[in-house]
Amino acid sequence: xxxxxxxxxxxxxxxxxxxxxxxxxxxxxxxxxxxxxxxxxxxxxxxxxxxxxxxxxxxxxxxxxxxxxxxxxxxxxxxx
Numbered sequence: 001x002x003x004x005x006x007x008x009x010x011x012x013x014x015x016x017x018x019x020x021x022x023x024x025x026x027x028x029x030x031x032x033x034x035x036x037x038x039x040x041x042x043x044x045x046x047x048x049x050x051x052x053x054x055x056x057x058x059x060x061x062x063x064x065x066x067x068x069x070x071x072x073x074x075x076x077x078x079x080x
Contacts, residue, residue, distance in 0.1 A: 007033055
């Protein structure tokens with residue numbers, strides 16, 4: 001068995017060197033610390049850079065959306 005990374009290292013933040021250029025497409029994978037759940041997608045870097053995202057909204061593949069719109073799309077519910 002070979003350990004590729006330590007999950008505890010992902011709980012710390014630090015700045016790193018940025019690449020000189022990004023590839024045309026970027027594959028992003030997110031694994032939530034402490035669980036075996038995650039998500040990911042492949043993004044076209046040029047399309048993301050060109051997007052205008054208003055304050056209070058987030059970039060999505062389907063255009064900019066508010067947190068409430070994203071929650072409704074993902075069928076998230078308030079725990080109250």
